[in-house]
Amino acid sequence: MALNAGSSSLKAALFSLDDDQALANCLVDRIGPNGVFTIKLSDGTRYQIENLNLESHVLAMKAVINQLNEIWKDLDLIAIGHRVVHGGDFYSRSVIVSNEVIKNLESLSPFAPLHQPHNLEGIEIAIQLFPDITQVACFDTAFHRNHPWVNDTFALPRAFYDEGIRRYGFHGLSYQYIANELRIHSPYLCEGKVVVAHLGNGASMCAMQNGRSVASTMGFSALDGLPMGTRCGQLDPGVLLYLLDQRGMTAAEITDLLYKKSGLLGLSEISNDMRTLEQSEADSAKEAIDYFIFRCQREVGAMAAALGGIDALVFCGGIGENSRLVRSRICERLGWMGIEIDYTKNQKNSQIISTDLARTTVMVLPTNEEQVILRDTRSLMALRGATA
Numbered sequence: 001m002a003l004n005a006g007s008s009s010l011k012a013a014l015f016s017l018d019d020d021q022a023l024a025n026c027l028v029d030r031i032g033p034n035g036v037f038t039i040k041l042s043d044g045t046r047y048q049i050e051n052l053n054l055e056s057h058v059l060a061m062k063a064v065i066n067q068l069n070e071i072w073k074d075l076d077l078i079a080i081g082h083r084v085v086h087g088g089d090f091y092s093r094s095v096i097v098s099n100e101v102i103k104n105l106e107s108l109s110p111f112a113p114l115h116q117p118h119n120l121e122g123i124e125i126a127i128q129l130f131p132d133i134t135q136v137a138c139f140d141t142a143f144h145r146n147h148p149w150v151n152d153t154f155a156l157p158r159a160f161y162d163e164g165i166r167r168y169g170f171h172g173l174s175y176q177y178i179a180n181e182l183r184i185h186s187p188y189l190c191e192g193k194v195v196v197a198h199l200g201n202g203a204s205m206c207a208m209q210n211g212r213s214v215a216s217t218m219g220f221s222a223l224d225g226l227p228m229g230t231r232c233g234q235l236d237p238g239v240l241l242y243l244l245d246q247r248g249m250t251a252a253e254i255t256d257l258l259y260k261k262s263g264l265l266g267l268s269e270i271s272n273d274m275r276t277l278e279q280s281e282a283d284s285a286k287e288a289i290d291y292f293i294f295r296c297q298r299e300v301g302a303m304a305a306a307l308g309g310i311d312a313l314v315f316c317g318g319i320g321e322n323s324r325l326v327r328s329r330i331c332e333r334l335g336w337m338g339i340e341i342d343y344t345k346n347q348k349n350s351q352i353i354s355t356d357l358a359r360t361t362v363m364v365l366p367t368n369e370e371q372v373i374l375r376d377t378r379s380l381m382a383l384r385g386a387t388a
Contacts, residue, residue, distance in 0.1 A: 002373040004083040005122025007114060008032070010060045013370040014068060017078070017378075020371065024068060028052075028060040037063055041071070057118070061125045079134040080126045081377035083173060083369065085115040085222070087139030088164060094142065094376035096384060097123055097135035105137065111164065112221065114259055134384060136377040143172030143179075144206075144213045151215040151306060169206070169216030171198045173369040178316055179211040180372075181365055189361060192311035195303040197296065198367065199326065200317035201229035201272060205296075207303035215306035217299050223258055226295050229272035232262035233295060264288050274319045274326065293329045300334060310337055310360055316367040327353065331362060 004011040012026040021042055029036045035054035039047045047067075054060045069075050081094070086108045095101055102123065109116040126135055144167075152167050154160070175196055182190035194208045203226040207215040217225030227233035235258070243249045249257070265272035268288035270280055277285040304310040313334075319326055324346050331341045338359030346353040354362035 001077060001080045002083070002370040002377070003080050003122055003126060004369075005057055005118050005125075007118050010057060010064065010122065012064050013374075015374050020374065022370065024071070026064045026067070028054060028063060031055070031057060031060050035060065035063075037067070039067055057121050058125050058128075061122070061129065065129065077130060077133060079136065079377050079381050080130065081136040081138055081373035082119065082123050082126070083140070083373060084119045084123075084137045085140045085170065086112040086119075086168065087137070087141045087145075088168070089145070089166075091137075091139050092142050092145035094136055094138040094373075094380060096380050097127070097137050101137060111168075114255070115222070134377070134381050136373075136380050138173060138373045138376050140170045140172045141168045143176045144169030144216050146212060147215060154220075165220060167216070167219040169204075169213065170218045170222045171202065171204050171206070171216075172213070173372045174198050174316060174367040175206045175208065175213060177367050177369060177372045178314055178365055179208060182312075182314070183211055186312075186361075186363075189312045193304070193307040193309050194312045194314060195300055195307070195310055196314045196316065197300070197320050197330075198317040199226075199296070199315065199320035199323075202231070203228045203233075203317065203319070205299050205303050207306045209307055215303060217303070226299060227267070227292055228263045230260050230263045230265045232258050232266070264292060267291055274323055278323070278325055289326075289329075293326065296326075296330045297333050300330070300337070304337060310339075312361040312363060313339060314363045314365055316365050321364055321366050322349070324349070327362075327364070 002013040008031050010028040010031065013022045014024045015022055023042050025040045027038045031054050033053050033055060035052040037049045037052055052063065054063055084105060088108045088111065090104045102120065105116065105120055123135060123137065154165065156165065175198065178196050179190065182194065190211045196206045196208060198204050202222065204216060204218045205226065206213055223231050225233055240254060243254055263272060264274065264277060268277055268285045270282060270285050271277055277289055300313065315321065315327055328341060328343065328346055331339050339362060340355045340358040341353050341362050342355045349364060352361060352363055354360065
């Protein structure tokens, strides 16, 4: 099972030991007194149960397991791979969970206060329910842990860097999946200079060379870089000082503002969903999209500069994979980088949407973080079995 425990949701994908296709994808949304549980099976069957009283992640996890046991009477769970947002400087790859691992991850909770505690709660619940099976932690930061120092630090006194205040980068499981796909299907591109745009409710970009992360738009936290559904993206630190000093806002109020009330939602005052904004006639919706496009164009340039060139631009994530408008508008002003898209291919959501003569390849590749969790969990299970 691949498990992703969020602040108010729990996602789980169930796999057999020797098949990459998920047997079931489960989502418990709005954990609380009005929870919604959805399960989709590989044969297309879909169930949804609403208004569930699931006031904790424990109850949500038990609901998932109970439903899976109803479908597969002989269900034998042998391992769980967990998505963990922050691995800090401790981990550059996935690891089998131990008491030491949990202690290290707990020390990183102040670095990702809205994500890490919930990820850890998912691990603790899984250990509680399945104490004898392998638990694996897979990190969103691990893919970025080999950045050059200049892409890893802030211009603060060095003591802060030593304390862990540095650029970590996130969405690493998504970027690892894209790197693997390029290595299999387009090895010549994988060896080159690639900018990957993971655009969704959370959005970032990654500069990759030879399938390895060189730079990321996200830094110390998942707030940095591109504007997102409800997160602000890059922000002058002076704004925070002003809000603290002149507006008297508390840290909790600023956290709520930056994580939950900004981004597309804050700019449009309509929605955090790009689909809704594209359908809206409101000026504020158009302006929110304009800002998102502009920042994406700017960050593509920044990532290309970090690489010293660009051979391919890859779109993934909910917006990147589905919004033809966003892709075409981002590419409109990037002709100087050799980027030129074929609008017919773009409308068809083709895998390659650049023109045949374009110097830079533009691709659309659906990402699959659960597949990365699955592969890493299998590998560590095999390693544990070989050394047992």
